[in-house]
Amino acid sequence: MGFFRGSIMLLCGVALLNTGGSGAQQTKNNVPRLKLSYKDMLESNNLVTFEGLPNSSAYHTFLLDEEKGRLVVGAKDHIFSFNLLNISKEFAQIPWPASSTRRDECKWAGKDLSRECSNFVKVLQPFNQTHVYVCGTGAFHPVCSYLDVGKKSEDSVFRLEPHVENGRGKSPYDPKLLTASMLIDGELYAGTSADFMGRDFAIFRTLGKHHPIRTEQHDSRWLNDPRFLGIHLISESDNPEDDKIYLFFRENAIDGEHTGKATHARVGQLCKNDLGGHRSLVNKWTTFLKARLICSVPGNNGIDTHFDELQDVFLMSTKDPKSPVVYAVFTTSSNIFKGSAVCMYSMTDIRRVFLGPYAHRDGPSYQWVPFQGRVPYPRPGTCPSKTFGGFDTTKDLPDEVVQFARSHPAMFNPVYPINNRPIIVKTDVDYQFTQIVVDKVEAEDGLYDVMFIGTDAGTILKVVSIPRGSWHDLEEVLLEEMTVFREPAAITAMELSTKQQQLYLGSDIGVSQMPLHRCEVYGKACAECCLARDPYCAWDGTECSRYFPMAKRRTRRQDIRNGDPLTQCSDLQHHDELSGQSTLQDKTVYGVENSSTFLECSPKSQRATTYWQYQSTTDDHKQEIKSEERFIHTEQGLLIRALNKKDSGIYLCQAVEHGFMQTVLKVNLEVIDTERLEDLLHRDEEAASAPAHEYSSSRETPNQRLWYRDFLSLVNHPTLNSVDEFCEQVWKRERKHKRQKSHLVQKVQLHQQQQQKTATSPRNHMHAQGLAAKWKHLQERQKGRNRRTHELERAPRSV
Ligand SMILES: *[C@@H]1O[C@H](CO)[C@@H](O)[C@H](O)[C@H]1NC(C)=O
Ligand SMILES: *[C@@H]1O[C@H](CO)[C@@H](O)[C@H](O)[C@H]1NC(C)=O
Numbered sequence: 193m194g195f196f197r198g199s200i201m202l203l204c205g206v207a208l209l210n211t212g213g214s215g216a217q218q219t220k221n222n223v224p225r226l227k228l229s230y231k232d233m234l235e236s237n238n239l240v241t242f243e244g245l246p247n248s249s250a251y252h253t254f255l256l257d258e259e260k261g262r263l264v265v266g267a268k269d270h271i272f273s274f275n276l277l278n279i280s281k282e283f284a285q286i287p288w289p290a291s292s293t294r295r296d297e298c299k300w301a302g303k304d305l306s307r308e309c310s311n312f313v314k315v316l317q318p319f320n321q322t323h324v325y326v327c328g329t330g331a332f333h334p335v336c337s338y339l340d341v342g343k344k345s346e347d348s349v350f351r352l353e354p355h356v357e358n359g360r361g362k363s364p365y366d367p368k369l370l371t372a373s374m375l376i377d378g379e380l381y382a383g384t385s386a387d388f389m390g391r392d393f394a395i396f397r398t399l400g401k402h403h404p405i406r407t408e409q410h411d412s413r414w415l416n417d418p419r420f421l422g423i424h425l426i427s428e429s430d431n432p433e434d435d436k437i438y439l440f441f442r443e444n445a446i447d448g449e450h451t452g453k454a455t456h457a458r459v460g461q462l463c464k465n466d467l468g469g470h471r472s473l474v475n476k477w478t479t480f481l482k483a484r485l486i487c488s489v490p491g492n493n494g495i496d497t498h499f500d501e502l503q504d505v506f507l508m509s510t511k512d513p514k515s516p517v518v519y520a521v522f523t524t525s526s527n528i529f530k531g532s533a534v535c536m537y538s539m540t541d542i543r544r545v546f547l548g549p550y551a552h553r554d555g556p557s558y559q560w561v562p563f564q565g566r567v568p569y570p571r572p573g574t575c576p577s578k579t580f581g582g583f584d585t586t587k588d589l590p591d592e593v594v595q596f597a598r599s600h601p602a603m604f605n606p607v608y609p610i611n612n613r614p615i616i617v618k619t620d621v622d623y624q625f626t627q628i629v630v631d632k633v634e635a636e637d638g639l640y641d642v643m644f645i646g647t648d649a650g651t652i653l654k655v656v657s658i659p660r661g662s663w664h665d666l667e668e669v670l671l672e673e674m675t676v677f678r679e680p681a682a683i684t685a686m687e688l689s690t691k692q693q694q695l696y697l698g699s700d701i702g703v704s705q706m707p708l709h710r711c712e713v714y715g716k717a718c719a720e721c722c723l724a725r726d727p728y729c730a731w732d733g734t735e736c737s738r739y740f741p742m743a744k745r746r747t748r749r750q751d752i753r754n755g756d757p758l759t760q761c762s763d764l765q766h767h768d769e770l771s772g773q774s775t776l777q778d779k780t781v782y783g784v785e786n787s788s789t790f791l792e793c794s795p796k797s798q799r800a801t802t803y804w805q806y807q808s809t810t811d812d813h814k815q816e817i818k819s820e821e822r823f824i825h826t827e828q829g830l831l832i833r834a835l836n837k838k839d840s841g842i843y844l845c846q847a848v849e850h851g852f853m854q855t856v857l858k859v860n861l862e863v864i865d866t867e868r869l870e871d872l873l874h875r876d877e878e879a880a881s882a883p884a885h886e887y888s889s890s891r892e893t894p895n896q897r898l899w900y901r902d903f904l905s906l907v908n909h910p911t912l913n914s915v916d917e918f919c920e921q922v923w924k925r926e927r928k929h930k931r932q933k934s935h936l937v938q939k940v941q942l943h944q945q946q947q948q949k950t951a952t953s954p955r956n957h958m959h960a961q962g963l964a965a966k967w968k969h970l971q972e973r974q975k976g977r978n979r980r981t982h983e984l985e986r987a988p989r990s991v
């Protein structure tokens with residue numbers, strides 16, 4: 193059957209856009225290597241979804257319990273319990289609506305009955321071995337209760353206690369507002385709003401044996417319309433008396449600091465053993481301090497672009513539990529400029545700022561300056577402990593310390609990110625970051641932090657930071673972009689289970705679950721697996737699969753740092769394996785003389801650039817096809833205009849990524865000349881008037897017959913004319929663009945006049961030199977990589 197096996201391809205009409213660029217010369221560092229749509233995710237078994245209840249929404253509050261294998265989710269009027277193995281397999285739900293009396297009151301107070309007068313669950317905190325503390329907005333009347341989840345997962349207990357407590361200072365009234373909460377030693381710490389109007393924001397400590405305590409009320413120096421995003425306990429020394437609570441929030445910049453309204457990202461600190469002052473600041477924090485978090489990039493006019501709208505914070509633990517790394521997601525406040533960034537902060541830097549000068553001003557119309565006077569002892573912000581203070585409780589603090597603390601809650605110096613700049617910036621996209629979780633992954637060549645970033649478009653970005661030479665020079669590799677909700681709903685909750693190797697995602701419309709890795713998607717060849725640079729994956733000798741550092745086997749191939757398949761896979765020495773032949777597509781395409789055709793080739797990796805080679809059917813020699821009048825390279829493939837009989841032959845689509853080339857498509861192009869076309873069309877008429885079995889007469893071989901059938905389907909294709917018209921338009925646009933750029937359009941005759949031209953002819957030699965130069969250029973682009981090179985192996989095999 194020969195090449196007739198291939199299927200007919202006529203693709204010019206399908207989604208051919210973006211005809212810019214000559215392929216291989218572009219850098220594609222900002223595009224995700226792999227982009228998976230919602231459909232892709234479902235079909236490849238990489239997504240499990242809970243589509244929500246018709247009478248619920250706002251699946252925003254998550255509590256991950258890896259021990260019991262459960263994910264508890266708080267939503268509108270409901271609490272859910274999902275099985276971590278598969279959230280759609282079995283789940284329990286508890287309706288927890290507000291009473292009709294509360295709903296009526298809420299409505300009479302002028303609130304929207306359907307959107308606001310429900311019980312939106314905002315707090316889910318483990319209380320003791322069997323119970324979870326749960327709070328909701330209760331139709332603008334916050335309530336809390338206890339959720340019985342049993343001692344062991346086998347108990348499968350999931351029950352809400354009938355006892356209900358006042359939720360003020362724990363959950364906000366308004367469902368639009370957030371609460372950052374944490375329950376430790378029976379005490380609930382919560383940053384929230386504590387009134388119906390949503391004006392009284394504070395950091396509270398409630399429950400437990402102590403009197404409730406909070407931040408100073410109605411003092412914009414302490415908190416100025418804040419939005420709380422995260423709260424964490426971090427110890428300062430081995431003495432638990434020094435334990436501190438850190439809060440992450442954004443708030444309005446204090447008046448006078450800026451003209452107009454500006455937002456600042458903040459980190460705040462408190463001592464866990466703070467009991468408030470004795471004479472002043474009674475039942476108020478005496479150890480509260482806050483500092484600004486900076487995340488900015490230098491602008492071209494000397495003015496930095498600030499990312500101030502803190503959205504989410506994730507603490508990545510390190511060997512030292514006192515020094516987790518703070519990952520923070522920001523967006524811009526600007527209406528004009530839409531952008532997102534991720535910055536990393538060290539606890540050392542944060543602590544240094546809290547030990548630095550306090551911000552001070554003499555009055556509302558004065559500038560903020562570093563406080564120069566005498567700071568009272570013990571220094572405000574220090575916890576009462578044997579380590580530093582020599583005093584037992586904050587109630588023993590001297591009055592002048594409490595007075596100073598009251599009037600100086602802010603630090604003068606801001607906290608700058610590690611390396612003084614964001615690790616990720618995204619400005620050229622129509623989405624913004626909302627959430628982040630980070631996983632530490634052990635790979636063959638080291639430990640990597642893999643970030644999962646949620647967006648407001650219902651997508652997840654998987655990013656790994658790879659050191660270029662040192663840890664001060666990180667390269668961000670965007671591995672995957674995945675759509676995880678059926679509609680572009682913002683990701684509002686995210687939990688990562690290392691035990692299950694799964695990620696759980698919440699939004700307004702439901703809950704989704706996806707594995708942290710899908711190594712098989714990268715391809716079957718060693719080179720493809722290696723190029724992916726996914727620390728979770730390695731080539732195990734037969735396929736791309738999950739890498740386990742424990743099971744050290746010689747056959748495991750992985751190179752995250754360089755993504756170099758040549759050092760990793762070349763000794764395998766099956767040429768096919770190395771060049772990714774296992775995924776090579778082989779197709780036959782028919783074209784009609786003087787009309788246009790389109791050879792579609794889009795490599796799986798969006799990072800790869802493509803270039804095309806031509807090989808005539810009569811000899812093995814391959815040559816590169818340059819973009820010119822008749823041949824146009826597009827992102828999706830090669831467009832050939834005004835087909836010539838001599839264009840018949842083999843077209844190879846080569847994908848180049850990270851200096852590594854692989855053939856991804858082989859197309860056999862068969863150009864039908866006009867005489868033959870007429871002959872066929874004529875026969876087509878005959879065939880139409882004759883019984884079907886007769887039109888393949890004995891004059892034809894079986895091959896010809898098959899060819900004829902395929903050809904008829906091409907000719908009868910309803911869009912044949914429009915394809916040509918479309919190709920014509922693209923060609924004109926391209927030509928115009930080219931003329932503007934250069935008048936020197938180099939003509940390359942693809943097919944030589946004499947079929948017998950050998951590889952040693954001067955013309956081909958020149959062409960080979962051109963390829964070599966291009967190859968060299970590609971290699972040089974891989975700057976600063978310290979590794980052995982394989983010059984010979986790297987050169988295109990065809991030259
Ligand atoms: C999860 O459970 C659903 C329902 O039982 C099933 O259809 C689906 O295949 C499961 N998915 C996985 C990844 O186990
Ligand atoms: C919502 O609908 C489910 C059934 O789909 C029902 O079990 C539940 O009680 C309803 N919740 C409320 C708050 O009415």
Ligand SMILES: *[C@@H]1O[C@H](CO)[C@@H](O)[C@H](O)[C@H]1NC(C)=O
Binds near residue numbers: 322
């Ligand atoms: C946990 O707290 C709940 C609510 O106070 C209580 O009913 C339950 O007995 C406690 N469980 C244990 C194991 O202490």
Ligand SMILES: *[C@@H]1O[C@H](CO)[C@@H](O)[C@H](O)[C@H]1NC(C)=O
Binds near residue numbers: 785
């Ligand atoms: C194809 O185009 C060439 C050049 O424009 C022309 O000479 C030739 O007659 C055309 N053939 C047909 C069958 O239209």
